[in-house]
Amino acid sequence: MVGRIGRPHGVRGEATVELRTDDPDARFVPGAVLRTDPAERGPLTVAGARWHREVLLLAFEGYDSREAVETLRDTLLEVPVADLPALDDPEAFYDHQLVGLATRLPDGTPLGEVTAVRHEGADLLVVARPDGGELLVPFVTAIVPTVDLAGGLVVVDPPEGLLDL
Known part of the structure; x- marks a missing residue:
């Protein structure tokens, strides 16, 4: 979009x-x-x-x-x-590439699936939780250290308390 x-x-x-x-x-x-x-x-x-x-x-x-x-x-x-140009930065992604990826914690615990990317001052991944809730994850390297498009996976290493919001 x-x-x-x-x-x-x-x-x-x-x-x-x-x-x-x-x-x-x-x-x-x-x-x-x-x-x-x-x-x-x-x-x-x-x-x-x-x-x-x-x-x-x-x-x-x-x-x-x-x-x-x-x-x-x-x-x-x-x-x-x-029609989209190729991205020069290997750490840059189009929103459509991220939507649908599974999210996991570094220990392999599933978090849910990326359903959208919001651009509200900071980029946020919208993750649908298995329990029906929604999690907003700041899309920064410190919190999202790994994006594996081929593997269909995003690793989220949240700071303490992020998962409780």
């Missing part, structure tokens, strides 16, 4: 976008085609992009009014995995 459509801006069919990409100026160029979730709302073609203060505003082909753009609110914007 590279973004989420927010509220309409103005009356000419622009929408605010909650960014989930570190290169929005390259990702949201006019003519870019984005998949959507839910899929029936797309694909969407970017007709225009501009910054208003610190908020990215996008216009989409075929959506030229405030009312039309309102129908897209909360739509997730995605790009095909094949």
